[in-house]
Amino acid sequence: MKGDTMPPRAHASRAQGAVLALAATLxxxxxxxxxxxxxxxxxxxxxxxxxxxxxxxxxxxxxVPSMTGSRLDLxxxxxxxxxxxxxxxxxxxxxxxxxxxxVTQDAAGFSASPAPGNGGTSLSTRGFSGHxxxxxxxDGTRLYVGAGTVTFPFDTWSAERIEVLRGxxxxxxxxxxxxxxxxxxxxxxxxxxxxGEALMAVDSLMSGRLALDATGPINDRVSYxxxxxxxxxxxxxxxxxxxxxxxxxxVRIQASDTLxxxxxxxxxxxxxxKYFGTPLINGQFTGLLRNQNYNVGDAxxxxxxxxSQFKAEWTPSDALTVRxxxxxxxxxxxxxxxxxxxxQPATGLVRRSDYIEIMHDQSQLGNRTDATWxxxxxxxxxxxxxxxxxxxxxxxHTNNSPxxxxxxxxxxGFNPGTFASPDPTVPKYHTDTTQYSLFAEDRLVLDEHxxxxxxxxxxxxxxxxxNLVTAQEEFQKSYSAVTxxxxxxxxxVQDLSLYAxxxxxxxxxxxxxxxxxxxxxxxxxxxxxxxxxxKQVFWGGRGEWTFAVYDITKYNLLARSSANSxxxxxxxxxxxxGVEGTVSxxxxxxxxxxxxxxxxxxxxxxxxxxxxxxxxxxxxxxxxEQVGNVWLTWNFAPKWKTWAGLQYVGxxxxxxxxxxxxPEYYVVNGGLQWAPTPAANITLRVYNLFDxxxxxxxxxxxxxxxxPRTVELSxxxxx
Numbered sequence: 001m002k003g004d005t006m007p008p009r010a011h012a013s014r015a016q017g018a019v020l021a022l023a024a025t026l027x028x029x030x031x032x033x034x035x036x037x038x039x040x041x042x043x044x045x046x047x048x049x050x051x052x053x054x055x056x057x058x059x060x061x062x063x064v065p066s067m068t069g070s071r072l073d074l075x076x077x078x079x080x081x082x083x084x085x086x087x088x089x090x091x092x093x094x095x096x097x098x099x100x101x102x103v104t105q106d107a108a109g110f111s112a113s114p115a116p117g118n119g120g121t122s123l124s125t126r127g128f129s130g131h132x133x134x135x136x137x138x139d140g141t142r143l144y145v146g147a148g149t150v151t152f153p154f155d156t157w158s159a160e161r162i163e164v165l166r167g168x169x170x171x172x173x174x175x176x177x178x179x180x181x182x183x184x185x186x187x188x189x190x191x192x193x194x195x196g197e198a199l200m201a202v203d204s205l206m207s208g209r210l211a212l213d214a215t216g217p218i219n220d221r222v223s224y225x226x227x228x229x230x231x232x233x234x235x236x237x238x239x240x241x242x243x244x245x246x247x248x249x250x251v252r253i254q255a256s257d258t259l260x261x262x263x264x265x266x267x268x269x270x271x272x273x274k275y276f277g278t279p280l281i282n283g284q285f286t287g288l289l290r291n292q293n294y295n296v297g298d299a300x301x302x303x304x305x306x307x308s309q310f311k312a313e314w315t316p317s318d319a320l321t322v323r324x325x326x327x328x329x330x331x332x333x334x335x336x337x338x339x340x341x342x343x344q345p346a347t348g349l350v351r352r353s354d355y356i357e358i359m360h361d362q363s364q365l366g367n368r369t370d371a372t373w374x375x376x377x378x379x380x381x382x383x384x385x386x387x388x389x390x391x392x393x394x395x396x397h398t399n400n401s402p403x404x405x406x407x408x409x410x411x412x413g414f415n416p417g418t419f420a421s422p423d424p425t426v427p428k429y430h431t432d433t434t435q436y437s438l439f440a441e442d443r444l445v446l447d448e449h450x451x452x453x454x455x456x457x458x459x460x461x462x463x464x465x466x467n468l469v470t471a472q473e474e475f476q477k478s479y480s481a482v483t484x485x486x487x488x489x490x491x492x493v494q495d496l497s498l499y500a501x502x503x504x505x506x507x508x509x510x511x512x513x514x515x516x517x518x519x520x521x522x523x524x525x526x527x528x529x530x531x532x533x534x535k536q537v538f539w540g541g542r543g544e545w546t547f548a549v550y551d552i553t554k555y556n557l558l559a560r561s562s563a564n565s566x567x568x569x570x571x572x573x574x575x576x577x578g579v580e581g582t583v584s585x586x587x588x589x590x591x592x593x594x595x596x597x598x599x600x601x602x603x604x605x606x607x608x609x610x611x612x613x614x615x616x617x618x619x620x621x622x623x624x625e626q627v628g629n630v631w632l633t634w635n636f637a638p639k640w641k642t643w644a645g646l647q648y649v650g651x652x653x654x655x656x657x658x659x660x661x662x663p664e665y666y667v668v669n670g671g672l673q674w675a676p677t678p679a680a681n682i683t684l685r686v687y688n689l690f691d692x693x694x695x696x697x698x699x700x701x702x703x704x705x706x707x708p709r710t711v712e713l714s715x716x717x718x719x
Contacts, residue, residue, distance in 0.1 A: 056161055058592060058633065059584035060544040061085035062537050063495075067140055068163035068183040070453065071172065071370060071385045071441050077535050078443075080453050080487025080501040082166040082548045082580060084108065088159035088187070092199075094631075094645065095671065095685040095712060097209070097231070099136075102156055103182055104647065105669070106631075107164045108582045109598030110180075111624050111649050113697040115704050116301050116335065119151035120272055122697075125166055126552055127576025127602030128179030129622040132507055135169065135177040138184050138266070138307060142173060143329045144393050144433070146362045147514045151333060152268045152305035153184045155246040157199075157211045157229035160187040166580065167550060168505030168529050170483040171455045174389070174437055175512060178505040178527045178554060186266070189223035189252040190215045199229075201714035207233035209714075225250045236708050237293040239416065240273040259314050266307040274299040277702035279341040279350055283660070285703060287693060289411065294350055297416035300336040305329075324369040333360040336419050338407070342701050347408065355405030357425045359398035362513075366391035370439075381445040391435040395513045396468075400425040427468040433513045435461040454486040459506065463515050475520045481506045495537040503529045509558055509570070519558075522570055527554040543585040551577040553605070560608040568610050574620060576602035590635035597628040604656070615656040624664075626650035644670040654699050662703065665694030679718040686711050 056064060061084075065073045069083035076083040084107050091102035100121055104112045113129065114120040123134040131145040138153045156162070162184050169177035194216025201209040211229035218224060227248040235242050250264035274295050278285065309327045316322075340354040370387025400423045407417060441455035462478040487501030505527040510519045533548035557572025578600025586592045602623045604615045619625065627650065633643040645668070652662045668689040675681040687710040695703035 056085065056087035056089070058087070058090050059594065060546065060582055061087070061161075062535055062544050062546070063541075066163050067185065068137070068172075068181060069165050070443075071387070071439070071455075072372065072383055072443055072453075074443065074453070076546075077495065077497050077537065078451070078453075078489065080489050080499040081485075081503070081531065082108075082533065082546070082550075084164050084166075084546075084582065086162040086164070088156055088161055091156045091159065091162065093671075093673070093683075094643065094669070095683075095687065095714075097156055097229075098154055099156055099159070099162060099182065099184055100154075102159075102162055103164060104649075105629055105645060106594075107162075107182075108580045108596035108629075109166055109578075109600075109627055110164065110182075111627050111652075113622050113652075115697040116272060116274070116276060116337070117149070117339070119149040119303060119333075121150050121154065123179075123182065124623055125180045125598075126550065126578065127574070127600055127620060127623050128552075128554070129620070132176055132511060133179040135173055135181045136184075137173070137181060139186055139264075139309065140183060141307070141309065141325065141327050141329070141366075141368070143305075143307075143331060143362070143364055144391070144395075144435075144513045145176060145511050146331065146333075146360050146395050147358075147397060148511055149333065149360065151270065151303035151331060152307065153266075154268060154270060155229050155244065156184075157213070157246060158186045158227035158248040158266070159184050161185050166548075167531055167552065168483075168485075168503045168527055170459075170505035171439070171441075171457045171485045171503065174435070174457065174459050175461070175481070175506045175508055175524060178507050178525075178552070186248060186250070186264075187213070187215070187225060187227065189225040189250050189262070191217050191223040191252060191254065193217075195719065197716055197718045199714060199716040201712055203233075203710050203712035205233055205236055205710050207231065207712075221254045223252045225252075235273045235275070236710075237273060237275045237291050237705075239293050239295070239297070240275055242271055242273045244268070244270045244272075258316050259312065262309075262311045264307075264309050264311075266305075268303070268305045270303045272301055272303075274301050274337060275704070276337060276339045277341065277698050277704040279343045279702045280700075281343050282345065285693070285695070290693060290705065290708070292412060293416075294338070294341045294352055294409065295416065296338050296352075296355075296419045298336070298418045299338070300334060302334050304332045306331075319374050321372045322369075323372075324367065326367050327365070329364040331360060331362040333362075334358070338405070338419070340702070343411075344408070349408040349410060351406060351408050353406040354403050355400075355419060355421045356403045357400045357419070357421065359396075359425070361396040361398070362394065364391055364393045366435075377444065382442065384440065384442040386440045387438075389435070389437045389439070391433070393433040393435070393513050394430070395433070396427055396430045397514065398425060398427045401428065429474070430466045430468055431513050431515070432464045432466075433461060435459070449491050451489045451491075452487070453489065453501075454484070456482065456484045458482050461512060463512065463520075465515065465517070465520075474517050477515065477520045479508075479524055481524055481526075497535045498533070499535075500532040501530075503531070505529070507554070509556075522558065523556060525554055525556040525570075527552060529553075539585070542587075543583070545583040546581065548580045549578070550580075551575070557607060558610060559606065560610065560612065563608055563612045563614050565608075572607045573605040574603070574607065575605050576600050576623075578602075578625075592633045593631070595628070595630040598626070600625050607656070609656050613656050615658070618656060618658040619653050621653055621656060624650040624652050626664075639675045641673045641675075642671065644668065660700045662695045662698060665692055665706070667692055667694065667706070681716055683714045683716075684711070685714070 069079040096102040165181040196214035199211040215225040253261040336357040338352040372385040374383040439457040485503040529552040531550040553575040556570040559572030582596040584594040631645040671685040673683040691709035697704040
């Protein structure tokens, strides 16, 4: 059945039923109001919830305005979708130095499959995985995915907070966000006071980390912020040395009472472990190989990213705000490795193949401008934002395809050798992508209990691909798509919201800016989601909880009509339905617990792979159907604090046929902190306390293993 035709369900969707039931009450409420209301209507104030000066806390932060779930800066409690805010300070305290660690250990429903090929940042949520379905932003700006890889942002040192949105977000950010969005919001210059922080840490992997943050006013109009964080480590595999450097600088100028200008530059450089996994022995993992690295001795992996942004915010009145962001983003990436390792039972050796060298040269120039107006319509309080987004992206792919070359080495005690390929590394193709979009979002407050939030986005990208070997243009392809969201929120009492929403989304059949000639004739994949849920802040702000149920279906997947067919069509379909719950409560005198759990049923509804495997009814690759986290914090004495966290990720299928699984895993992390003065602390952290051996990524023949037990000692000083 074609993707643009709605297929019948095998069973009724609980999420869809909840949405329809809640939405159906709206016209009844309107009718009752029409009969009882006086002829004159009174404008309802927009700020039905008190969200002023809400600090980030060790909780769900439901009363903190978010820039990710809505362009109207609504709080999660006011937004008809699943939004969670992770404070950067909490992530750093727990030793979550990377964005991926913070998201997967704190946010509900997120898991990771980090590997060098995806930049170490691939995420999965709500049944969809990879950078084509889970978008990552920095300060609300996206760098378009190049060949399935995103390498920035990665460090949490400069993060004020990390905001996550679960479910389709194409109406806000365009293609590539059917599963969800992660937005890292950096710390901004402080125009009121000067202060800073310095950190030093060492651990049992021979890692060293230094970091510095400084901010404050230069004069009554200009303020600054500077962040730098660097790391060097021996890693946890042989020849696993790695390092990174992240530098951020920003200047804020109060040009007038109504105009604020800011200029920032963020630079990141990474040399991750040159480790692509450990081979399985007859389909099983053996602990004897836990520290082995089968890459070549002169392997090289490096990522260099730079983000320059200029922002202007003009607020001529309380009713109008105009914002414009100009940005120039670049990314240069390099891989030179042997990436595939297979154990050969006949010889007892490991065969290394896929001698690959790849370079990405990517740049993106763009502008995003929007205007927000706050007023009333027919006596109802209303706020609306309209805007546009323009991008020009250049991408050059250099490689040595067809990636030939192989060698064999013993399981242990071998000479890693050097990289050797019979094919030269030369520029292969270049793409020029221009992207235009218009977007609008509106919030209508019907009364103190009911509100409606909706949005639309029109997307129009054009991709031109040139073969650099033949110097011939391969194709030019344009897309046009409209996505939308409509949601209803009911707040029967203060700090309690019930909501229901319907959202549509789009993904490219492959990476947009690296679209191949084989996929150029296909349309964008489409998706729709029904979601309903409840959110509440209770116990005087000491507790927060959320619950959501959803149903997502993705259409127009590339598939065959039968196992014998050789024709690929856009007839495939994938779906997921599930529930998510979060809770954070301060109890007794000095205790706090935060927990989340996500359960889902993800399926290929109609999917025969391009290789002829009938995967209909199977679980999609890389998708765990159970994910959960628990954190317990205890301030057990003056100046002392301890915490422990449990992360659980369910089993994951690594092939469409569902014949091979990576097993589930539990990881326990903990810490003990002593603050001898209000401005200083010394912290002992233990990662993977029980030294669990687990795989975070991999395929049917090799697994990428997670970090073993590691002990870290750090000291930080505020000034």
